[in-house]
Amino acid sequence: MPIGDLFKKNLKYIELHPQNEVDREERVEKEVPFIPDNLFIKCPSCGEKLYSEEVADNLNSCKHCEHHFRIGNVERLKMIADEGSFVEIDKNMKSINTLDYPGYLEKIAGYQKSSGITEAIVTGTCTIDNTKVVIGVMDSNFMMGSMGSVVGEKVTRAIEKAMSEKLPLIIFTASGGARMQEGIISLMQMAKTSSAIKRFSDAGGLYIAVITDPTTGGVTASFAMLGDIIIGEKGALIGFAGKRVIEQTIKQKLPDEFQTVEFLKEKGFIDTIVARKDMKALLSRILILHQEVQDDN
Amino acid sequence: MTIKEKERKIDELKLKINELKLIESNEKIDFTDQIQELNEKILEMEKRIVEEMTPWDRVLVSREQKRPTSIEYINEIFDDFIEFHGDRYFGDDKAIVGGIASLNGMNVTVVGEQKGTDTKDNIYRNFGMPSPEGYRKALRLMKQAEKFGRPIVTFVDTPGAFCGVTAEERGQGEAIARNLMEMAGLKVPVLTFIIGEGGSGGALAVAVSNKIYMLENSIYGVLSPEGFASILWKDGTRAQEAADVMKITANDLLALKVIDGIIEEPAGGAHKDFTFVADKIKDVMLRELKELQLLSQEELLNHRYERFRAFGKFE
DSSP states (O other), X not given: OOHHHHTOTTOOSOOOOXXXXXXXXXXXXXXXXXXXXXXXXXXXXXXXXXXXXXXXXTTTBOTTTOOBOOOOHHHHHHHHSOTTOOEEESXXXXXXXXXXXXXHHHHHHHHHHHHSSSSSEEEEEEEETTEEEEEEEEOTTTGGGOBOHHHHHHHHHHHHHHHHTTOOEEEEEEEOSBOGGGHHHHHHHHHHHHHHHHHHHHTTOOEEEEEEEEEOHHHHTTGGGOOSEEEEETTOBBOSSOHHHHHHHHTSOOOTTTTBHHHHHHTTXXXXXXXXXXXXXXXXXXXXXXXXXXXXX | OOHHHHHHHHHHHHHHHHHHHHHHHHHOOOOHHHHXXXXXXXXXXXXXXXXXXXXXXXXXXXXXXXXOOHHHHHHHHOEXXXXXXXXXXXXXXXXXXXXXXXXXXXXXXXXXXOOOSSHHHHHHTGGGOOOHHHHHHHHHHHHHHHHTTOXXXXXXXXXXXXXXXXXXXXXXXXXXXXXXXXXXXXXXXXXXXXXXXXXXXXXXXXXXXXXXXXXXXXXXXXXXXXXXXXHHSSOGGGHHHHHHHHXXXXXXXXXXXXXXXXXXXXXXXXXXXXXXXXXXXXXXXXXXXXXXXXXXXXXXXXXXXXXXXXXXXXX
């Protein structure tokens, strides 16, 4: 080893090679020392080192700066829906390869395996502090939450269900935009979902859009921005065009807060911003304020 | 051989014919047979150009600088077009034009995405890439049409919605989303012609219509072939390949029922015979508006809703 390396200033961490779960027990049996996977993570916002389990117990948020880590549909539903109240609809709807794009179905199968869900949104009904709602939760773990036929159809059916059963509709958005592999058909999902929201809105239905990290492209330019009330989860990214695309176009670096919910609230496009831990309480209050007042007389 | 090269060859042959005709009249020599032969060859070559066009060739034709723009069609097809400006909130976007006009005595509202006709004009028009105020102007004019019971005709020609800081700050996503939602509820007939590039949400925001027609060499897609290649293959230079798989040509889109019909162009593109194309568009417009006006408000709304509700295949 060259002597200079011994004094290298940025040599901060010892490199560990974590073992996978399979041989963990085996190692315990043999009393071999091991380091479990991802025990600590670093907060991308404040840089503090965090104990993974503690983060998970804290709604996947940083205890120092309240940075929200991205979460999947299971964690989201757990913190929003009353326990045991969620009933999924259209659970098994799956994509087909409309445009015969090479390798598309294999890719879908891979995401189904890694994420444990069949598509980039989960929809159903649940109660929130005993108020029944139709709920949709997009999941960025599935192909970056991109919108193809299935996402468009599930969103539309959720809207139609809310309309026919006269229930409020809540959609948590998280999406990289239209699903390229379905080409023009994914573009048409923007018109399809927006048309359905028009009907729901005209019928007097309440639609709350909750913007979570990240929401961009075709989802921003359709149902994400059409809520009667648009709530931003603290720190979430929201935009139409990708930040990198804009930076390349204008040949300038854009500030960190550009395209955050905080930024768009200042510009007048978001009703309110809330931390994850307060999300359910806020939704609950809004729902109550939309209930028909009983007239005692 | 690219289309341009083939076209150059045809132009050369046409020049030769003219030369022969000149010699014919000056020197009193009969070249009738030769001219006939050359003319046949030109026809054959033009036919081949059309037959052999790849999707990428059509992308190039759709972006051709000389390709007629919305305002040119508007002035040719309608009488007494009066342009109206501004969204009443922020400003007047030059990438979208709109106003009222007469179509063979029928009052209509017209909205068109507007590219420039030369470099200077292109800068003025922001290369046909609308900002939020453009979509809001379009919506304002469409709501005005609804109030006065006028049918709406829109022309699509944009590389896509403008990608910039100002557009984000003023809610590009919200503006497009609002148009999609409100167009779905318009109580008058809406008819769209895609005359050049139909770039993604930027195009769709004026195309939630009862009927959509496309010029033969127009394209309509979820993204530009360059963008598609750079997102999926991390290589923007593979645009030509992307064009092949994206299904962005009029024929592909007709098969997918995204559009309702194709309007024929002369060999080489609409700019080769502008009035021919404008006449064809006008014929379709008159026929379709006549049919759509027979529908009741409810039928019109249901027709538009079902048209878009049907998109998407799954199992």
